Amino acid sequence: MTILVIIGNGFDIQNGLPTSYRDFHKLYSSKLNDILVHFPDFFDDQEWSYFEENLAVFDEDNFRETSALEPSMDDMIESSKYVNGYNDEIEEKVRELVNDIHDSFKAWVKSINVNKALKFMAFPEGCKFINFNYTPTLQQVYLVPDINVLHIHGQVRGNIIFGHGAGNGNKASSSSFNENKPWFEEANKSLASVTDQLYKPVNEILDNSRASLEGYGNVSKVIVIGHSINEIDVPYFKLILDTYPDVTWENWNYDEGIMESHENLLNLGVAESKLNSSCSSGLNLAYPQ
Structure with a gap:
């Protein structure tokens, strides 16, 4: 039994x-605040609690107005270099913006020292793990073999x-600039x-991980620890529920997260x-060391 x-x-x-x-915000707000001002959902999220969703x-x-000086009609009539230069500058500024976000997030994750983790429980025999975290806490602190851990998001x-899960991306907030200035x-x-x-291409990740998620055999119980079961991750949980419909579920969370995650699982x-x-x-009492 698994x-x-x-x-x-x-x-x-x-x-x-x-x-x-919140920890990411403490370390990188000074670097990223000037970038994230172009993502309006950050306005009411001062400590980046919904960092990925806000993207x-x-x-x-x-972004267009603050990143490059739009050439005048006279300039563009005089030479096409002004149009090409503007297009190139916007392309470069977009590349810098996306790279700054990616690089900062990855640098933060890599800076987390797992050796400072404080082990507080022991897992029962026969566990397989689906890890939504990027850290090797299970392997380095709880000595779980790599083969038993699926890092679903790398x-x-x-x-x-990492990233948002709204549609297929392309949820811009813009005017009719495209039609007016082709x-x-x-x-x-x-x-x-x-x-x-x-x-974050959840459907693609799900397809690539389907064999692993459906291949755990005779599963008796699912234990969820510290996961909100937020909307973007629902497809993973739905597949697990469909594959193992008769298992019992334990859901462990904190404060308001207990009821929220409980309701999300019921809704699934x-x-x-x-x-x-x-x-x-x-x-630590349910699974003592």
Whole structure:
């Protein structure tokens, strides 16, 4: 019998690691604030609690106006170099913006020292892990073999996948600039690509991981630790529920996260009689070292 353990960020936080978006904000707000002003959803999220989700809406007009000087009609009539130069400058500024976000996020993840984690529980025999975190906490602190851990969004030792999950990206906030000034088509394409480049391709990841997710055999229980079961990750949980419909579920979370994650699992279709949600502070008693 297999116990399937789903690990969310709350697990690393409970191990004493600075992996919340609030921690990311402390280290990188001075570097990224001038960039994130172009993503309007950050306006009411002062500590980046919804960092990835907030990348879904990009203000093209604001970015365009502050990134390059638009050539006048007289300049463009005089020479096509002004149009080409403007398009090239917008393309370069878009590349810098996306790279700064990617590089900062990856640098932060890589800076987290797992050796400072404080082990607080022991996992039962027969566990397989689906880890939504990028850190090797399970392997280095809990001595779980790599073969038993699926890093669904990649890991710090390899490729890291992050971003929003709104549609297929391309959720820009812009005016009718495209129709009015078609000669800036290349610049418009560059601007429209921002949310695409910051999109987390969940369906693609799901397809690539399907064999692993469906191949755990005779699963008796699913244990969820520190995961909010947010909207972007629902497809993974839905596949697990469909593949293992008769298992019992344990859901461990903190404070308001307990009820929120509990309701999210019920909405997915987990039977209330098969679901038990508790505060994560009790994990060390339920699974003592």
